[in-house]
Amino acid sequence: MQLQFVDYALxxxxxxxxxxxxxxxKMKVKTAGDFLLSGRSTPLWIASLAFISxxxxxxxxxxxxxxxxxxxxxxxxxxxxxAIPAMLFLGLFMMPFYYGSRARSVPEYLALRFDxxxxxxxxxxxxIMTVFSSGVSxxxxxxxxxxxxxxxxxxxxxxxxxIVMAYxxxxxxxxxxxxEVLQFCxxxxxxxxxxxxxxxxxxxxxxxxxxxxxxxxxxxAYTGSAEANPMGVNAxxxxxxxGFFLSFGYWCTDYLVIxxxxxxxxxxxAQTTPVIATFPKALLPIITILPGLIAIVLxxxxxxxxxxxxxxxxxxxxxxxxSLLAHYYPHGLLGxxxxxxxxxxxxxxxGNVTAFNSVVVYDLYETFVKAKASDQHYxxxxxxxxxxxxxxxxxxxxxxxxxxxxxxxxxLVFGFVNAPLFAVFLLGMSAKRPxxxxxxxxxxxxxxxxxxxxxxxIAEGKGGWLGFSLFHFSTAxxxxxxxAIVAFVVCFVVTIAVSFSSAAxxxxxxxxxxxxxxxEVSVKAPWYKAPGFYAIVATVVTLILNVLVW
Amino acid sequence: xxxxxxxxxFIIGLFFLTTGGVLxxxxxxxxxxxxxxxxxxxGSGLAMLVFAVAMLTLSVLTPAPATGGH
Numbered sequence: 001m002q003l004q005f006v007d008y009a010l011x012x013x014x015x016x017x018x019x020x021x022x023x024x025x026k027m028k029v030k031t032a033g034d035f036l037l038s039g040r041s042t043p044l045w046i047a048s049l050a051f052i053s054x055x056x057x058x059x060x061x062x063x064x065x066x067x068x069x070x071x072x073x074x075x076x077x078x079x080x081x082x083a084i085p086a087m088l089f090l091g092l093f094m095m096p097f098y099y100g101s102r103a104r105s106v107p108e109y110l111a112l113r114f115d116x117x118x119x120x121x122x123x124x125x126x127x128i129m130t131v132f133s134s135g136v137s138x139x140x141x142x143x144x145x146x147x148x149x150x151x152x153x154x155x156x157x158x159x160x161x162x163i164v165m166a167y168x169x170x171x172x173x174x175x176x177x178x179x180e181v182l183q184f185c186x187x188x189x190x191x192x193x194x195x196x197x198x199x200x201x202x203x204x205x206x207x208x209x210x211x212x213x214x215x216x217x218x219x220x221a222y223t224g225s226a227e228a229n230p231m232g233v234n235a236x237x238x239x240x241x242x243g244f245f246l247s248f249g250y251w252c253t254d255y256l257v258i259x260x261x262x263x264x265x266x267x268x269x270a271q272t273t274p275v276i277a278t279f280p281k282a283l284l285p286i287i288t289i290l291p292g293l294i295a296i297v298l299x300x301x302x303x304x305x306x307x308x309x310x311x312x313x314x315x316x317x318x319x320x321x322x323s324l325l326a327h328y329y330p331h332g333l334l335g336x337x338x339x340x341x342x343x344x345x346x347x348x349x350x351g352n353v354t355a356f357n358s359v360v361v362y363d364l365y366e367t368f369v370k371a372k373a374s375d376q377h378y379x380x381x382x383x384x385x386x387x388x389x390x391x392x393x394x395x396x397x398x399x400x401x402x403x404x405x406x407x408x409x410x411x412l413v414f415g416f417v418n419a420p421l422f423a424v425f426l427l428g429m430s431a432k433r434p435x436x437x438x439x440x441x442x443x444x445x446x447x448x449x450x451x452x453x454x455x456x457x458i459a460e461g462k463g464g465w466l467g468f469s470l471f472h473f474s475t476a477x478x479x480x481x482x483x484a485i486v487a488f489v490v491c492f493v494v495t496i497a498v499s500f501s502s503a504a505x506x507x508x509x510x511x512x513x514x515x516x517x518x519x520e521v522s523v524k525a526p527w528y529k530a531p532g533f534y535a536i537v538a539t540v541v542t543l544i545l546n547v548l549v550w
Numbered sequence: 551x552x553x554x555x556x557x558x559x560f561i562i563g564l565f566f567l568t569t570g571g572v573l574x575x576x577x578x579x580x581x582x583x584x585x586x587x588x589x590x591x592x593g594s595g596l597a598m599l600v601f602a603v604a605m606l607t608l609s610v611l612t613p614a615p616a617t618g619g620h
Contacts (some may be wrong), residue, residue, distance in 0.1 A: 006576050008568055017565045024556055043614075046558060178558050185562055193594050332591045333574035336569060386591070 001148050003325045007335030014186070014339045016289065018167055021178045025171025032378035035172035036358040037104055038263035042464075044176075046181055048276040051260040052284075053180035056187060058140055058341060058346020059227035060308035060505060061288060065324075066317035068292020069307070072216030073549050074223075075292070076285045081243040084278045084542050086251035088535045091274040093262070094252050097429050099262055100271040101305065101512050106255040106484075108323020109364040113428045113513045116367065121443055123363035125417050127356055131389060134320045134352035142347035142419070147308075147339075148322055154465030157397050159343070164349050165390040168357075169383060172265060174352040179258075189339025191287045197328045202301065211297045220550050232475035241481025245488045249418035253425055254513060255453075256355040268524075278538040282545060295320045298327075353389040360385045416454070418489030419484040420446030427495055432514045438499030446491025453486045454479075483518045557614045563605030570598025 014471045029035050042050070067075040103109040107126065111119035142156035167175045202208070209219060215222040217231045220230040223235040233241070251274070264270040298305040307323050325337040361382050370377075420443055427442075428435040455466035459473035473479040495515065510517050527533055554560045576593025 006572065008574060013565075013568055013572070017561070021561060024561065027556065179559070181558060182562055182565060185566070185601075189566070189594065189598055191588050196593075199588060240595075280585065328590065330580060330591050332573050334578075335593050336573065 001322075001334075003149065003335065003338075006277075006332045006333040007338065010332070010335035011339050011342070012498060014343070015163060017182065018163060018179055021079050021182060022167030022169075022171040022175040025175035027166075028174050029170075029172055029379075030148050032361070032382055033104075035379055035382045036171040037210070037259075038177055038363055039472075040263060041265045042177060042263045042269075042278060043265065044178060044261075044269045044272055045272040047260055047264045049184050049280070050177040051277040052182040052261075052275055052280050053184040053187075053347050054257050054260055054351035056284070056344060057137055057138065057351070058144075058345040059348065061142070061187065061191070061344045062144075062318055062321050063340065064288035064531055065292045065321040067245065068289035068317075069315075069317050069320045070292070072212065072296075073218050073289070073295065074216075074229060075289045076219055076545075076549065077231075077242060078237070079281055079285050080219075080240060080260040080542050080546055082247040083251060083281055084538060085243060086276040087278050087281065087296070088538060089248060089541065090252045091256070091271050091531055092535055093213045094098070094182070094425070094429065095261060095271045096267065097269050097513060097515075097518070098258060099264075100518070104262075104362050106253060106258055107359060109513070110148050110424075110428075110439070111363075111367070113510070114424075114434075114439045118424070118436055118440045119363055120368070121440060122421065123359050125447075127359050127364065129417065130256065130352040130356040130359075132396055133391045134349045134356070134367040134389065134393040137345050137348040137352070138393050138399055139397040139400040141342070142201050143401075144322065147319070148326075157394060160346060160349070160393050161390050162545065164346050164353065165387065168350050168353050168390075171257070172382065172386075173354045173358070176350040176536055177260060177263060177420075179350060180347050183347040186336070186343045186427060187340045188287060190336045190343075191291070193333060194291050194324050194328055195287060195294070195494065195539040197480065198291060198324065199297070201292060202297045208293050208297055211248075211300050212293065216293070216296070218550060219546065225298045226474060226478065231477055231497040231520075232473065233478045233481060237478065237481050237485075241478075241485055245419050245422070246481065249420075249422040249484060249488065253421040255359060256351050275531045275534045275538060277533075279541070282538065282542055289327070291324050292317075292320055295324055298353070302520050306426075349393065353386060353393070356389040357382055357385050390512075400495055408500045416450030416483055416487050417447055423488045423491040427492065427499075428514070430515050431502055433506055434495055434508050435502045438495045438497070441498040442491040442495030445494045446487045449490040450483050450487035453483045457482065553613065554609060557609045559605045559614075560609035563602045563609060566598040566602035567606065569600055570595045582590060 008187070028039065031039070033039055064075060064078065067078075098109055099107065101109055101112055102113055107119045107123040110122050138157055138160060141160055142153045145151045145156045146153050167179060171178070179276075199205070202211075220235065223233070223238060226232050226234045260268045261273040264273050274309055295305070295307060299307065305323070305327050308316050308319050322341070325334060329337050361378055365385075366373075366378065423446065424434075424439045424442055428439060452453075452466065454463050456464070456469060457471035457473060457479055458464040458469040459476045459479035462476055463479060471482065471483065507517055512518050573595030575595075577589050577595050580591055581589055588590050
């Protein structure tokens with residue numbers, strides 16, 4: 001793939017705007033709260049798009065297109081089953097506790113509800129996860145540009161990291177959020193023409209259904225048994241594993257996305273943020289998954305289109321989207337398409353760095369190193385931590401380059417941390433009996449069990465590192481659903497068991513943190529502006545989408 | 551103007567006005583004047599320009615409050 005001047009010019013314009021947004025956001029940064037929490041002043045539409053965009057990193061964009069090509073339309077379950085119900089639950093039921101408790105972060109809520117050691121465990125694992133995710137984003141960006149454009153790996157890593165650092169350092173969370181919204185719009189405009197051109201060439205959705213096997217174009221019809229569909233999962237494990245344990249674990253506890261809603265200007269806005277975000281989320285498969293299906297039709301119909309192969313001769317599905325861009329886009333739009341990919345990488349990285357900032361400053365530094373310092377001191381520390389986060393991300397990108405298998409394992413394991421965490425939050429918010437000791441024990445044992453469940457199971461050659469395998473799965477996806485279920489159930493049971501063997505906290509200390517001890521918050525808004533109304537509409541829209549490709 | 555520059559809708563409008571303008575110009579240089587999928591630059595460029603005008607109009611007609619992070 002060769003770029004021309006117009007492509008470079010468009011990439012350059014984007015970088016100028018990204019830095020410009022950082023400078024605009026800088027004008028709003030006066031305190032540590034402005035830098036780390038965006039001053040809790042973000043309007044609904046910005047918070048909602050940033051909420052989606054923080055999750056729309058390159059792994060999502062490239063990975064979902066790859067999954068669309070590999071597994072077909074069933075990949076849409078990651079949106080309609082694996083995201084929307086959890087996002088609605090977060091907005092309607094959990095946000096009043098997160099926002100209403102005035103906690104500045106998810107780990108801080110754990111400190112208020114349970115104790116400092118539970119907070120420290122969550123803060124530490126989250127900080128490590130975000131740095132690794134940020135580094136993996138950087139690594140993935142660099143190897144993609146190296147493969148597509150023959151750009152130097154080191155140059156890609158350092159230039160992308162410097163740009164992200166420039167705008168997160170000067171403008172903090174506000175800058176990251178503003179850029180996420182810009183990036184979201186760019187991703188839509190940059191990828192949508194692939195779908196338009198692809199559908200026009202192959203003959204629309206009808207051509208997809210007539211060319212591909214039926215189990216690639218239906219999302220529920222072939223989930224009666226795991227063997228009947230390419231994803232290798234049945235409806236039960238899909239709904240429980242993905243639709244509950246994994247998705248609620250991620251969307252309801254991951255501070256990276258929740259931070260965007262917590263930056264909202266009021267409780268009502270914070271509640272509505274994830275609810276409104278379900279609308280673009282429901283439609284995202286059109287630009288993330290549909291291109292994968294179009295690519296497979298192009299391959300099957302003998303069009304002059306190819307996806308590069310891996311060294312072992314298998315199709316490298318991760319290159320599906322870049323191959324489509326190269327196939328369809330003329331110079332000019334190619335620059336926009338590549339900028340959209342760059343934007344998704346940078347959005348993912350900036351999201352991780354800003355979440356890392358807040359957790360390190362508020363949950364680790366202020367709590368365990370220096371409490372009650374001046375606001376300007378925490379602002380200064382926040383800026384230093386931004387540089388530290390970027391530096392660690394760069395280091396991680398090089399680790400990933402040298403030990404790709406280790407990164408695969410770490411990514412997988414980090415995915416398990418959220419399932420037991422959700423069990424602790426669910427118990428902590430819904431009942432007053434769970435204690436700090438119970439929550440901490442549940443998290444430790446649940447996470448350890450997730451680890452061992454991975455070591456004792458094998459799928460697609462992954463796992464089984466304990467030297468024996470008790471469970472075999474046809475796909476890594478089925479394996480991850482199983483591990484999330486194990487981690488959640490173990491954590492749930494251990495938290496309850498240990499809690500009943502330790503003294504409960506007085507009810508007076510749990511006000512505002514637990515359902516039943518919290519005054520019901522009623523957002524004063526007409527019915528058509530209430531989060532509940534939007535949640536009903538979102539549910540209906542999602543059900544219709546499911547029926548359309550049943 | 552200073553207030554407008556802090557309005558995210560205005561910034562997004564300016565961005566797509568620039569990139570849409572470049573793409574439209576490139577599309578006109580490239581080839582046929584008709585709007586079709588055969589001329590993706592022109593089609594995408596015009597779509598971006600429409601979006602840009604909508605965002606700029608909104609930011610001018612409904613100014614964001616002085617504080618509040620529009």
